[in-house]
Amino acid sequence: MSPRPGGPRAVRLLTLAGLVALAGLVGCTGEGRDAPPGVAEEEPGEWAGDPGLTGTLTVFAAASLTDVFTELETRLEVANPQLEVRINYAGSSALAAQLAQGAPADVFASADEAQMARLEDDGLVTDSDVFARNPLMLAVPLDNPEGIMPPEGRAGIPSLADLITAEMTVAVCAPEVPCGAAAAEVLAAAGLRDAPDTYDDDVRSVLTKVQLGEVDAGLVYVSDVHAAGDEILAYAFEESSRAVNSYPIGVLEDAPNPAAARAFVDLVLSEAGQQALAAAGFQPPP
Amino acid sequence: MSLSARVGVRRGSLALDVPVEVADGEVLAVLGPNGAGKSTLLRVLAGLLAPDDGRVAVDGSVWDDVRTGTHLPAHRRPLGVVFQDALLFPHLSVAENVAFGLRARGVGKAERRAAATTWLERVGLAGLGDRRPGQLSGGQAQRVALARALVGDPAVLLLDEPLSALDARTRLVVRAELRRHLAGFGGSTVLVTHDPVDAMALADRVVVVEEGRVVQTGPPDEVSRRPRTDYVARLVGLSLLAGTAEGTTVRLDAGGAVAVAEEATGPVFAAVRPESVALYLARPEGSPRNVWPARLVGATPHGATVRCELDGEVPLVADVTGTAFTELGLVPGAEVWATVKASEVAVYAR
Amino acid sequence: MRRTARDPRIPVPLLVPATVGVAFLVLPLVGLLVRAPWSSLGEQLSAPGVGEALRLSLVSATVATLLSLVLGVPLAWVLARSRIRGRSVLRALVTVPLVLPPVVGGVALFLVFGRQGIVGSWLDDAFGITIPFTTTAVVLSQTFVAMPFLVVSVEGALRAADARFEDVAATLGADRWTTFRRVTLPLVAPGVAAGAVLCWARALGEFGATITFAGNFPGTTQTMPLAVYLALQREPEAAIVLSLVLLAVSLGTLLLLRDRWLGRAAG
Numbered sequence: 051m052s053p054r055p056g057g058p059r060a061v062r063l064l065t066l067a068g069l070v071a072l073a074g075l076v077g078c079t080g081e082g083r084d085a086p087p088g089v090a091e092e093e094p095g096e097w098a099g100d101p102g103l104t105g106t107l108t109v110f111a112a113a114s115l116t117d118v119f120t121e122l123e124t125r126l127e128v129a130n131p132q133l134e135v136r137i138n139y140a141g142s143s144a145l146a147a148q149l150a151q152g153a154p155a156d157v158f159a160s161a162d163e164a165q166m167a168r169l170e171d172d173g174l175v176t177d178s179d180v181f182a183r184n185p186l187m188l189a190v191p192l193d194n195p196e197g198i199m200p201p202e203g204r205a206g207i208p209s210l211a212d213l214i215t216a217e218m219t220v221a222v223c224a225p226e227v228p229c230g231a232a233a234a235e236v237l238a239a240a241g242l243r244d245a246p247d248t249y250d251d252d253v254r255s256v257l258t259k260v261q262l263g264e265v266d267a268g269l270v271y272v273s274d275v276h277a278a279g280d281e282i283l284a285y286a287f288e289e290s291s292r293a294v295n296s297y298p299i300g301v302l303e304d305a306p307n308p309a310a311a312r313a314f315v316d317l318v319l320s321e322a323g324q325q326a327l328a329a330a331g332f333q334p335p336p
Numbered sequence: 337m338s339l340s341a342r343v344g345v346r347r348g349s350l351a352l353d354v355p356v357e358v359a360d361g362e363v364l365a366v367l368g369p370n371g372a373g374k375s376t377l378l379r380v381l382a383g384l385l386a387p388d389d390g391r392v393a394v395d396g397s398v399w400d401d402v403r404t405g406t407h408l409p410a411h412r413r414p415l416g417v418v419f420q421d422a423l424l425f426p427h428l429s430v431a432e433n434v435a436f437g438l439r440a441r442g443v444g445k446a447e448r449r450a451a452a453t454t455w456l457e458r459v460g461l462a463g464l465g466d467r468r469p470g471q472l473s474g475g476q477a478q479r480v481a482l483a484r485a486l487v488g489d490p491a492v493l494l495l496d497e498p499l500s501a502l503d504a505r506t507r508l509v510v511r512a513e514l515r516r517h518l519a520g521f522g523g524s525t526v527l528v529t530h531d532p533v534d535a536m537a538l539a540d541r542v543v544v545v546e547e548g549r550v551v552q553t554g555p556p557d558e559v560s561r562r563p564r565t566d567y568v569a570r571l572v573g574l575s576l577l578a579g580t581a582e583g584t585t586v587r588l589d590a591g592g593a594v595a596v597a598e599e600a601t602g603p604v605f606a607a608v609r610p611e612s613v614a615l616y617l618a619r620p621e622g623s624p625r626n627v628w629p630a631r632l633v634g635a636t637p638h639g640a641t642v643r644c645e646l647d648g649e650v651p652l653v654a655d656v657t658g659t660a661f662t663e664l665g666l667v668p669g670a671e672v673w674a675t676v677k678a679s680e681v682a683v684y685a686r
Numbered sequence: 687m688r689r690t691a692r693d694p695r696i697p698v699p700l701l702v703p704a705t706v707g708v709a710f711l712v713l714p715l716v717g718l719l720v721r722a723p724w725s726s727l728g729e730q731l732s733a734p735g736v737g738e739a740l741r742l743s744l745v746s747a748t749v750a751t752l753l754s755l756v757l758g759v760p761l762a763w764v765l766a767r768s769r770i771r772g773r774s775v776l777r778a779l780v781t782v783p784l785v786l787p788p789v790v791g792g793v794a795l796f797l798v799f800g801r802q803g804i805v806g807s808w809l810d811d812a813f814g815i816t817i818p819f820t821t822t823a824v825v826l827s828q829t830f831v832a833m834p835f836l837v838v839s840v841e842g843a844l845r846a847a848d849a850r851f852e853d854v855a856a857t858l859g860a861d862r863w864t865t866f867r868r869v870t871l872p873l874v875a876p877g878v879a880a881g882a883v884l885c886w887a888r889a890l891g892e893f894g895a896t897i898t899f900a901g902n903f904p905g906t907t908q909t910m911p912l913a914v915y916l917a918l919q920r921e922p923e924a925a926i927v928l929s930l931v932l933l934a935v936s937l938g939t940l941l942l943l944r945d946r947w948l949g950r951a952a953g
Contacts, residue, residue: 143919195801219819224902226919247819248901249908251915255898258793263802264818384853410856411865417857423850427872436868437858488859 103130107310108154109137110145112161112228112297113254114184114273118330119159122317126310133310141252143227149174149302156311159299159318162228166298178300181318182332184271185290186232188213189256190283191263198267200285210240210287214267221256221268224249228295229256233269235293257282271295276331296335338362339492339524343380344389344402345373352376352548353389358492358524365527365539365556369567373548374528378496381526382417383410394491394524411440413492416485420497422477424469430480431456431465437488455483459513475506482517493518495527499534511537532571536560544568562607562684569607575652577606581683592649595625597679603686610643612680613654616673617664626676628652632668635661642666646674715933722930723923730927735904735913740931743910746821747889750828751836754885757829758836759878763866765837766844777841784834791830792898799826799899823900824907828889835888836881843877844870883940890936 107126111119116139123135138145138155146165149158150172158175160166161184169175188210190198196218200208214220222237222245223230230249237243247265250256256268260282275284299318301311317323324334339358346352352373358364368374379385381392383399386407392400399408416437424433432439434455435448443451456462459479469477478498485493498514499507515538518525529535535542536556544552544559544567552564563569569576579588581600587593594606614620619627630648637643642661644654652674656664666672696704723730730736764770765777783791799806799817809815817823851873855865871878893911900907902916910932918925 141919147918147922219816221901224916224919226916246903248903249916250902251897251912251919255789258898259796259901262793262796262800264796264800379853382853382857384856409861410853411859411861413857415857417854419850419854421850423848423854425851425854425869425872427875436855436860440855440858440860440864440868484858494857 102132103307103310103313104132105307105310106134106136107156107307107314109135109157109159109314110149110153110155111137111139111157111159112142112145113139113252114161114229114271115139115159115297117277118273118326118332121326122314122323125322126314126317130310130313135310135314141227154304154306155302156305156307157299157301157314159297160228161297162231162295163298164231165228166300169300174303175300176303178298179315179319180296180298180335181323182297182327183294183335184273184297184332185286185294186229186236186269187272187275187290188285188287189260189268189270189275189278190266190285191260192281192283193263194283195263196266198283198285207286207288210236210289211242213285213287214242214245216242216244218245218266219247219264220245221248221250221259221265222246223253223256223269224251227251227253229253229269229271232293232295236269236287236289239289239292240287272331272333274331276329294333297332339381339392339394339526341381341392341400342390343377343387343392345376345380345385346388347376350376350548354543354545354548354550356381356526356543358526360524361522362541363518363525363527363539365529365535365542366545367529367532367535367542367559367568367571368545369530372545374530374545375496377545378417378494378526378528381492382415382494383408383413414488414490415492415494416488416490417494417496418478418481418485418498420501422469422474422481422501424472424477424480424484426469428469429465430461430467430469430472433469433480434465434483434487436484441488451487452483455487456480459483459517473506474502475510478502478510479513482514486517486521491523493521493523493525495525495529497529497531498527500529500531514538530571532560532568561682562605564605564686573610573653575608575610575613577608577650578686579604579606584678586681586683588650590649590651592628594650594676594681595678596681596683598683600683600685604683605686607682607684608652608676609680610653610655611641612676613646613652614675615644615654615656615660615664615666616675619673620675625678626681628674630672630674632666632670632672634668635666646672648674650674652676718926718929718933721923722926726923727927730924731931733924735908736928736931738905739908739910739913739928740935742821742824742905742908743890743932744935746824746828746909747832747886747892749825750832750889751882751886753825753829754833754836754889755878755882758833758881758885759840759871762837762840762844763870766841767849780837781834783831784838788827788831788892788894788896789898792827792895792900795823795826795830795895795899799823818899819901819903819907821900821906824896824909827895827899828892831892831895832885832888836878836885839881839884840874840878843874843881846877847873879943883943887936887940890932 119137123137127133127135142161142165145158146168149155149169158169166175166178198213201212222233225231225234237245253270253274257270257274257278259265260268261278299315301308301315305311338360339356341356343356344353350373354377366374366377376385380387387400387402389402398406399413400406425436431452434452438448438451452465456465459482461476461479472480499511502510511534518538527538539556542554542556542559543550546565546567552559552568559568560572563572563574563576566576577588577594579586581602581604583599584596585593586596586604586606596606628648628650630646630652632644633647634645635642641655641657644656646652646654654674761780765773796818797803801807801810801816801818806817817826851869852865855869860868891911893915896909897912902908902912910928914925914928917928
């Protein structure tokens with residue numbers, strides 16, 4: 051099962067991927083308020099038929115949605131050439147904090163319900179729908195230094211305790227962020243509270259440490275495992291069903307572009323959106 | 337000969353090639369205008385700059401030899417240097433400054449302290465050892481710098497314009513003291529200066545360097561009485577006239593003639609001291625043998641006298657008293673007559 | 687009465703931007719003070735982990751500063767005084783951490799000191815030492831990010847210092863090392879002190895490289911900035927309190943040091 055390719059070339063590629071991923075995270079903070087030139091100057095006389103959606107749509111989305119939402123963004127823009135979609139990807143907590151401080155946005159897609167609840171309490175969002183679920187998996191570096199694998203001769207999904215021990219170097223998210231809250235729950239259920247060696251601020255940061263081979267294992271979302279492709283090994287485990295993060299999406303009360311916002315949410319909930327999410331490893335809502 | 341060197345340095349527009357020979361106890365002044373390469377020469381002797389050509393030897397040991405690739409770094413040369421701005425270490429006390437060289441050479445604390453005290457006494461600064469350099473006057477600082485350079489009993493003492501940063505009065509006092517210390521110093525001293533007074537007062541021998549070359553060498557009074565270049569002549573305040581002598585007449589290369597008292601033949605210099613030139617508004621009566629019409633082109637007050645630069649067939653510099661200058665009503669551009677007695681003109685072979 | 691004849695008033699073209707500058711720098715601090723939950727301050731401060739994170743921050747930033755001094759001052763000397771080839775390239779390389787996003791710096795540190803890294807794998811094989819996720823990793827992250835500040839300011843001080851003093855020392859028999867210790871270093875001491883302060887402050891605030899390379903574990907690698915950032919995710923008020931503690935301690939330390947330095951300079 052566990053292949054050991056691990057040559058220097060592979061390591062270098064992983065490294066590069068990690069750097070790019072991190073640089074992306076660092077860079078994704080800007081969100082424009084101004085419509086690009088040309089879009090604002092609507093001249094009704096020129097419309098031949100259905101004007102479609104216009105203006106700028108600003109979406110605040112959890113970092114784990116990067117791949118899927120970028121695909122959906124393109125789809126919406128192709129269907130509506132006059133629409134400019136901007137997506138701000140970051141940790142859900144950070145996004146919720148930004149929105150609570152008045153950041154202008156049309157749509158918020160969170161990686162957990164707690165952050166959405168925070169905005170609903172503040173009256174910033176009145177209605178939200180769960181559009182996907184994302185259980186945790188155990189990610190392991192390709193060279194698998196600790197030889198982590200399910201116990202032989204046993205059918206079914208193993209327990210997390212069968213895969214890792216407290217002695218291993220394990221990375222998880224910090225309990226303050228959604229993936230960390232879930233990690234804390236599954237670790238407690240498996241009796242492995244002491245296993246983590248670092249509580250990262252972000253699930254991508256955990257993934258990077260796994261990709262670099264600097265930890266023996268890390269708890270990440272299924273969607274991250276999909277995104278990482280064959281750069282890591284990954285194991286499902288029994289306890290993950292105890293803490294499955296639900297992803298809610300909602301239109302902001304003060305959305306500058308409510309029509310486009312509604313269209314984006316509808317696209318995410320549509321069959322096409324659900325297929326894209328499934329392809330990225332997300333599970334459908336219950 | 338204690339210090340024996342020939343120093344060649346090529347750097348940008350400067351092409352320095354200067355032989356230097358200084359006996360034990362002798363003081364050699366290197367006199368020259370700014371940019372002549374004096375400081376470069378000093379840096380080579382100090383070991384702060386490697387020469388491109390030549391050799392430096394002291395008491396038989398070779399400090400630099402380009403041909404054999406020998407270069408003794410500055411800190412291994414037994415020498416002392418006094419720089420123009422004293423350059424006392426600002427973070428050390430006066431006594432620590434004086435003792436710095438001894439400390440660098442591993443001399444014990446008690447001995448260092450004793451030596452610093454002795455030397456501060458010698459330069460007249462007893463009791464100031466605990467001060468900071470910032471609390472000293474310019475003259476005091478330069479005295480400390482001298483003590484610092486001499487405390488290690490160096491074989492060679494190098495002085496780089498040691499008095500030029502001082503005001504006129506202090507310079508006079510420090511110059512006299514420096515003269516006393518140099519007289520008591522047994523090693524070789526090289527003094528670099530552009531001030532002929534320093535050279536005359538302090539040196540046993542003078543080397544005049546212009547554009548990297550030695551243009552004149554000799555005892556100070558010889559150099560000052562018989563300059564061989566306009567630069568030295570101007571420095572010592574002489575008007576230098578080049579010509580060819582025939583008996584008691586010198587026909588000048590630039591035209592005109594000068595009557596002299598001593599007989600000579602062949603190419604000579606005729607040198608005229610400014611104070612021996614007299615100025616008149618009208619052609620003077622009597623029969624002085626040297627009378628020339630001239631035009632006043634510049635006048636600078638010089639103590640009680642005014643130094644007048646004259647242009648004409650024979651260019652001269654004249655010193656007249658301030659009173660005379662005013663009474664004659666001289667202004668730049670004025671036409672005057674200049675006279676010099678033949679006996680006041682020095683003549684010597686070129 | 688008047689100490690100088692110079693007009694004591696600040697010219698308006700300088701005064702206005704200077705005032706705006708002060709406001710720009712100080713108002714966010716005022717904002718923190720206004721929003722701080724003063725009533726629950728004691729409770730927030732006594733929360734477990736706060737003292738630990740503060741202690742770790744102070745210790746690691748100080749060790750990182752000492753390490754930066756040991757390595758950075760000689761490096762600055764080489765940049766300012768030596769005539770080695772490729773000096774300008776070297777200078778550019780040294781300042782890379784200033785422009786590199788710290789998170790990327792943390793990944794780069796993995797590549798060198800990580801388990802799979804060039805040096806790290808050797809340390810692991812030869813001595814069984816692993817650096818990531820330890821306090822050592824915190825210090826390395828902070829040093830990596832903060833040392834350029836020290837190097838740049840010490841190099842500036844060295845360039846501004848009068849090199850003729852070094853010539854004097856040489857003619858008095860001091861070799862270059864003695865000259866460096868007894869003359870150069872004392873002369874640039876104020877520049878070294880300023881660089882060390884900058885370095886310490888930067889190390890104290892370090893976040894990105896630390897959380898990447900050292901991770902975040904209470905007691906061993908969770909410094910104040912990490913604690914602040916994570917608190918911000920859930921309890922912004924707690925984050926403000928932690929920030930204020932960090933600010934108060936760092937300002938206090940710097941003022942204390944400044945007084946001591948000034949006292950020494952005057953005496």
